[in-house]
Amino acid sequence: MHELSVALSLVELATEEGDRLGGRVCAVHVKIGQLAGVAKEALAFSYEIACQDTPIAGSQLVIEESDGRELELIALEIES
Amino acid sequence: MTMAPRLVEVRQNILKQNDIVARALRSRFDETGVRVVSMVSSPGAGKTALLERMLTELHTRYRVAALVGDLATENDAARLARSGAAVRQITTGTICHLEAAMVQHALDGWALDQLDFLFIENVGNLVCPASYDLGEHLRCVMVSVTEGEDKPLKYPTIFNTADIAVITKIDLAGAVEFNRDAMERNIQAVRPGMRTVAVSAKTGEGIGELVTLL
Numbered sequence: 001m002h003e004l005s006v007a008l009s010l011v012e013l014a015t016e017e018g019d020r021l022g023g024r025v026c027a028v029h030v031k032i033g034q035l036a037g038v039a040k041e042a043l044a045f046s047y048e049i050a051c052q053d054t055p056i057a058g059s060q061l062v063i064e065e066s067d068g069r070e071l072e073l074i075a076l077e078i079e080s
Numbered sequence: 081m082t083m084a085p086r087l088v089e090v091r092q093n094i095l096k097q098n099d100i101v102a103r104a105l106r107s108r109f110d111e112t113g114v115r116v117v118s119m120v121s122s123p124g125a126g127k128t129a130l131l132e133r134m135l136t137e138l139h140t141r142y143r144v145a146a147l148v149g150d151l152a153t154e155n156d157a158a159r160l161a162r163s164g165a166a167v168r169q170i171t172t173g174t175i176c177h178l179e180a181a182m183v184q185h186a187l188d189g190w191a192l193d194q195l196d197f198l199f200i201e202n203v204g205n206l207v208c209p210a211s212y213d214l215g216e217h218l219r220c221v222m223v224s225v226t227e228g229e230d231k232p233l234k235y236p237t238i239f240n241t242a243d244i245a246v247i248t249k250i251d252l253a254g255a256v257e258f259n260r261d262a263m264e265r266n267i268q269a270v271r272p273g274m275r276t277v278a279v280s281a282k283t284g285e286g287i288g289e290l291v292t293l294l
Contacts (some may be wrong), residue, residue, distance in 0.1 A: 012097070035236070037207050074090065078085055
């Protein structure tokens with residue numbers, strides 16, 4: 001179990017993409033597959049911690065579950 | 081007036097950074113002609129013992145080296161170095177798996193074109209390593225005769241990301257009434273067509289066969 005590690009990678013990726021698109025990231029949509037080896041609740045918990053003191057602090061994490069092995073950043077909600 | 085937030089599609093693998101580094105490592109390994117084999121298993125399945133045996137045997141015929149990952153201590157590296165091969169320890173601290181960046185960092189200063197084989201022993205863990213490509217050419221998942229024949233069914237993801245299954249401590253099979261057929265069936269159920277080999281680091285059984293599969 002390494003959800004904090006995954007959350008940190010997610011925050012880094014979301015921040016990078018947010019920078020590129022411009023505007024404030026208010027929500028991060030992810031897809032977590034059953035076989036990805038990542039627990040939804042643990043990820044949500046870790047996400048809050050991982051966001052602290054970053055440009056996306058306070059953003060909401062929206063998790064979509066699937067059957068496969070996905071561990072994907074699907075979309076960002078951006079306030080211009 | 082505040083505008084409603086816009087939803088922008090991204091569709092990127094969260095661990096894409098690891099994948100990028102892993103792919104670059106794989107290219108580098110291909111260019112320098114070194115065959116890279118990684119080993120994953122539960123703690124205590126016998127990765128280090130097997131690797132020690134293999135390094136000792138291969139060292140006379142090939143140029144071999146190894147990286148070994150643990151949360152703490154350099155014990156495994158010291159033990160493996162007895163084989164005469166070049167060995168480096170990666171201590172991860174609290175991280176439960178090796179990542180491509182750790183491998184890349186650990187290879188600093190090694191001339192890969194002077195190596196035939198590089199073995200990477202992962203942290204003992206059948207869960208997390210499945211998510212992290214290390215750039216290897218071949219991934220061996222190891223399961224010992226003492227772990228229960230249904231182990232593959234309990235950890236399908238790692239078996240799916242591996243290329244060969246190595247059943248270890250086969251010398252203990254009798255003592256624990258190991259059911260080889262059941263284990264093979266379960267491995268095939270999770271990963272049809274998976275190549276398996278049974279070994280004993282202690283007696284040397286199966287080592288020759290394993291080497292030909294590398």
